[in-house]
Amino acid sequence: xxxxxxxxxxxxxxxxxxxxxxxxxxSKAHYMRALGQEPEINGRLLNILNDLxxxxxxxxxxxxxxxxxxxxxxxxxxxxxxxxPVVKNNKNKKVVEVRSVSRKEKLADSENISMxxxxxxxxxxxxxxxxxxxxxxxxxxxxxxxxxxxxxxxxRNYIHKYFGSSIVTEVKTKELEQRxxxxxxxxxxxxxxxxxxxxxxGNDADLIYHKKxxxxxxxxxxxxxxxxxxxxxxxxxxxxxxIMNIMLLYFESSASRSKYGKLAAEKIWRNxxxxxxxxxxxxxxxxxxxxxxxxxxxxxxxxxxxxxxxASQGYIIAESFTQCQIPVRVYSFSSLRDYTIISLYRDYxxxxxxxxxxxxxxxxxxxxxxxxxxxxxxxxxxxSDNKILxxxxxxxxxxxxxxxxxxxxxVHSQYSGAAGVNDTALEVKKGNNNGVxxxxxxxxxxxxxxxxxxxxxxxxxxxxxxxxxxxxxxVLMQNQLKNL
Numbered sequence: 001x002x003x004x005x006x007x008x009x010x011x012x013x014x015x016x017x018x019x020x021x022x023x024x025x026x027s028k029a030h031y032m033r034a035l036g037q038e039p040e041i042n043g044r045l046l047n048i049l050n051d052l053x054x055x056x057x058x059x060x061x062x063x064x065x066x067x068x069x070x071x072x073x074x075x076x077x078x079x080x081x082x083x084x085p086v087v088k089n090n091k092n093k094k095v096v097e098v099r100s101v102s103r104k105e106k107l108a109d110s111e112n113i114s115m116x117x118x119x120x121x122x123x124x125x126x127x128x129x130x131x132x133x134x135x136x137x138x139x140x141x142x143x144x145x146x147x148x149x150x151x152x153x154x155x156r157n158y159i160h161k162y163f164g165s166s167i168v169t170e171v172k173t174k175e176l177e178q179r180x181x182x183x184x185x186x187x188x189x190x191x192x193x194x195x196x197x198x199x200x201x202g203n204d205a206d207l208i209y210h211k212k213x214x215x216x217x218x219x220x221x222x223x224x225x226x227x228x229x230x231x232x233x234x235x236x237x238x239x240x241x242x243i244m245n246i247m248l249l250y251f252e253s254s255a256s257r258s259k260y261g262k263l264a265a266e267k268i269w270r271n272x273x274x275x276x277x278x279x280x281x282x283x284x285x286x287x288x289x290x291x292x293x294x295x296x297x298x299x300x301x302x303x304x305x306x307x308x309x310x311a312s313q314g315y316i317i318a319e320s321f322t323q324c325q326i327p328v329r330v331y332s333f334s335s336l337r338d339y340t341i342i343s344l345y346r347d348y349x350x351x352x353x354x355x356x357x358x359x360x361x362x363x364x365x366x367x368x369x370x371x372x373x374x375x376x377x378x379x380x381x382x383x384s385d386n387k388i389l390x391x392x393x394x395x396x397x398x399x400x401x402x403x404x405x406x407x408x409x410x411v412h413s414q415y416s417g418a419a420g421v422n423d424t425a426l427e428v429k430k431g432n433n434n435g436v437x438x439x440x441x442x443x444x445x446x447x448x449x450x451x452x453x454x455x456x457x458x459x460x461x462x463x464x465x466x467x468x469x470x471x472x473x474x475v476l477m478q479n480q481l482k483n484l
Contacts, residue, residue, distance in 0.1 A: 008034040026052070048074050155337045156189070161207045162363070163341045164193040180377060184415065184423050185370040191341045195359055217307060217361035224308035225315065225358065232316060235470040239320035242474030246481045247324070258282035292327040292348060292384035296375050297357075298393035299332035299343065300366035303443065310392055310443055311360040313463070317390065317441075317473060318346070318354050327384065330357050333371035335399045336364035340371055348382065365399040367415055368455075369423035372438065376431050387436050388480060394444030395452040395460075397424050425455045437480050441473065 008031035022045070029039030029049050039049065051070050054063055160166065166173065173190055181188040197211045225232055257267070261282035270276035297314050314330060321328045327348035334341055345360070346353040372391070379387050397420025415423070431438045440460035442452045452460050459480070461472045 004034055007031070044074070155339065156191075158337065159191050159339050159341065160198065161204065162210055162336065163191060163343065164195040165198045166192055167194055167344065168192040176374075176377070180370065180373055184419075185340075185367065185373075187338055188335075188367065188370055189339045190374065191339050192344065193341065194344050214359065214361055218358050221308045221311040221358040221360060222355075225312045228312070231467065232312060235316050236319050236323070238470035239316065239474055239477075240323045242470065243320060243324045243326075243477060243481075246478050290327075290384040291386045291388065292329070292379075292382040293321050294375060294379055294382075294387070294389045295328060295330045296371065296389065296391045296393075297330070297332040297360055298366055298368070298391070298443070299334040299360060299362050300364060300394075300396075300398070301334075301362050302366070302394055302396055302398070303362045306443060307360065307362050311358050313441065313443075313469065314360065314392060315354055315357045316469065318357060320470075322351055322354060327382070329378075329382075330354075331375075332360055333366065333368075333374075334362065334364040335367045335370075340367050340374065342371070342374060342378075366393075366397060367399040368393065368395075368397040368420065369415075369427045372424065372427040372431065376427075376434070376436060379436060389431065389436055389438045390441065391438065391456075392441045392443055395421075395424075395440070395442060395448050395455055396444055397421060421451045421454050428455055437483070439476055439480060441476075 011027060011031045012035075025041055025045055026049050029041045029045070030052075032039050033049075033053075039046065041049065048070065051066070051073070054066060058066070168176075173192070177188075177190055181190065195214060197207055257264075257278040258280045259277045261280035264279055264281050267276075267279040271279045295314055295318055297310055303310060318328045318330050328346070329344075329348050330346050331342050331344045333343075341364070343359075345356040350356075372389075375389055379389065397416060399415040399420070428438045438456065438459065440452060440456040442449070442460050442462040444452065449462070452462075459476070461476045463469050463472055
């Protein structure tokens with residue numbers, strides 16, 4: 001109760017800012033009620049508020065039914081730029097193709113549309129729009145276009161708007177999909193991006209919105225880091241020194257007496273007088289060779305409450321390795337509409353681009369097994385003798401997408417729970433067996449610790465205190481570097 005009252009006070013003091021006017025008015029009225037005050041709204045807004053005050057004894061199904069009724073009664077779908085079917089003549093047949101229409105065009109076609117055409121988006125599920133449902137205009141036409149290809153292109157365009165343009169050609173992407181999207185990931189696709197949005201599309205409402213949200217989250221991440229600058233600077237310095245000390249301690253060259261090598265003139269007497277054949281010096285090169293480190297951040301919506309913390313942790317690790325002159329590549333992963341998105345922040349040679357890590361923001365689901373498989377494939381491009389993958393994750397694989405009309409979940413998309421954990425653990429084991437150690441900085445909750453252990457074995461740490469971040473990660477790296 002105290003938490004609710006404190007939060008209500010923050011809302012009324014404008015310390016928490018809702019996104020639009022209607023939400024602001026209803027939210028304000030709700031928290032006034034929470035404080036025992038009379039809401040300052042009437043009419044339609046008051047009716048919405050009353051209908052949103054759910055009884056605490058309602059079960060999940062009752063809540064869903066009532067929420068659907070609220071949406072149908074008070075709201076209308078607000079169109080942006082979407083893909084809709086267009087009928088064309090093709091010889092003696094009618095063909096349905098897909099093209100993009102603007103909000104203005106769609107409203108001219110139909111001023112009202114039921115909210116049944118929109119599925120509400122949860123933290124880790126994607127939104128799907130279906131304009132063909134119950135539309136008699138299209139039932140009499142024969143669709144001879146490849147529906148799978150249409151869906152592929154439609155979803156791909158959406159992913160481009162949502163995450164940014166691809167940095168890999170479509171041909172190369174499909175080649176990678178054929179190689180990596182197999183087994184449990186057979187129906188999946190890949191998208192590689194730097195989060196840079198295509199400016200050629202003009203005033204696309206969706207693209208503008210996603211770009212705005214990304215920039216706002218970057219600012220939040222940077223502000224959080226700067227607010228804790230002294231602590232973060234100290235962590236970088238500590239972690240850097242730990243890495244350097246480990247390298248000096250375990251991997252510097254050493255000289256030892258041997259039966260062959262470079263003759264040590266001062267030791268010749270030992271051979272003459274005491275029959276000692278070890279009068280040579282052999283230089284042992286204990287250098288582990290070149291090292292490269294990939295850092296992969298879990299960017300699924302389950303991490304939304306700790307985005308700025310994870311961005312700061314990723315930056316600290318990357319900056320520490322950079323100052324040790326160890327090549328680092330940093331990217332994040334998340335999944336949406338059967339796509340696993342790899343968002344690249346900085347590459348090995350971009351030593352002055354660590355600040356791009358603050359572009360980190362969470363959205364969608366997470367197909368951890370495919371992400372790790374893809375990461376290991378990417379690491380083949382590194383010329384380093386020794387490669388390490390560090391994953392910052394809550395170890396909660398979850399990629400479930402249901403049909404917006406039927407609510408049915410396709411079998412291939414049921415990637416969560418034990419199935420997701422076991423698949424991810426298998427990919428980690430493959431990486432370790434192929435000589436690429438995979439380490440985890442666990443960012444999740446107590447209930448998911450068992451999953452972290454199942455996936456990464458002993459190669460994971462949990463940071464319970466930001467003050468100990470460098471020490472704990474340093475121990476993790478020390479144990480790994482000794483085994484190279």
